[in-house]
């Protein structure tokens with residue numbers, strides 16, 4: 001079959017799908033969208049049949065890649081058995097998932113299940129309010145979601161524009177600055193919410209010891225430490241939880257993204273006494289704890305454990321990081337992040353051009369900031385797939401530099 005569109009039809013399948021989404025789907029991102037139709041592991045194909053290696057991973061969602069047999073099997077069996085149960089009843093998968101998550105943390109607590117990252121943060125917000133205190137502290141540049149409570153905690157004013165008044169009494173402090181936190185937190189402060197690595201801001205890593213300092217500072221005032229691991233959790237950084245890797249015990253951990261391996265799920269884990277704050281009637285959701293999403297999450301957790309993916313992530317992440325630094329390309333300043341959540345910091349604000357050139361070369365990457373390319377590939381990424389990106393990168397960066405110089 002030929003893909004020479006001009007000979008038969010001027011519009012390709014990509015074009016046709018693009019025209020359809022532009023007239024039917026809300027355009028809430030304002031950027032062109034590549035039409036994708038299928039995938040397998042870390043490979044994706046667009047509507048015209050072009051193959052890509054996926055270093056976006058649904059933005060840290062497709063932890064086992066696309067169409068992993070364990071997820072497909074778990075979802076298929078569960079939907080054929082018991083697809084949804086009202087929270088008036090209880091099914092086995094949400095119970096098993098909660099037990100498993102607690103087991104992985106090694107701590108006692110309760111898990112509140114929902115459907116997304118923003119929802120997992122909303123639940124944490126409510127837990128914070130249920131302490132009886134209203135003041136909250138969050139970080140500048142932090143991202144916690146777009147619903148109104150989560151948005152109030154998000155430290156990116158542009159994203160809050162048009163939505164004031166938001167829930168009040170949130171103080172945003174510079175990220176990574178323990179002294180600023182010490183000054184902001186009082187005995188009136190309900191909670192401090194923080195990402196171990198600021199993903200959406202551009203894979204920003206705080207100074208070593210920041211999370212541990214936050215634990216000590218919040219404990220001194222009886223303030224909850226809420227660690228938003230929506231992006232860093234479930235193996236992304238090479239550990240089940242990045243807070244755990246740093247030896248920090250938060251009062252609340254928020255999870256979503258990679259937990260469901262492509263199915264929508266959020267989880268808010270409240271530990272110790274904090275677990276008792278969400279008393280009956282205070283929160284709820286129809287879909288939270290959906291058995292199909294929970295079955296997928298259980299398959300993800302089992303596969304990460306059984307296939308030794310945590311070590312694999314550490315190894316592959318290091319391979320990518322070292323490989324990129326070793327290229328010594330003038331456009332690639334340095335690489336930051338952990339495991340398979342990496343940011344290539346560019347010497348010029350040409351991330352959009354890099355994303356475009358990479359896509360052209362068959363690699364999907366994400367321009368998360370004007371000068372940062374985020375890599376968040378499936379945790380199952382093969383070493384040979386990491387190497388393929390390393391091989392392509394010099395030409396991709398050269399092309400990006402040329403198109404930036406030409407003003408494209």
Ligand code: PMP
Nearest residue numbers: 116117118143144145199230231
């Ligand atoms: N918290 C963090 C740290 C995130 O990275 C995100 C999503 N990028 C969210 C919360 C919100 O998740 P969702 O888009 O599923 O609502």
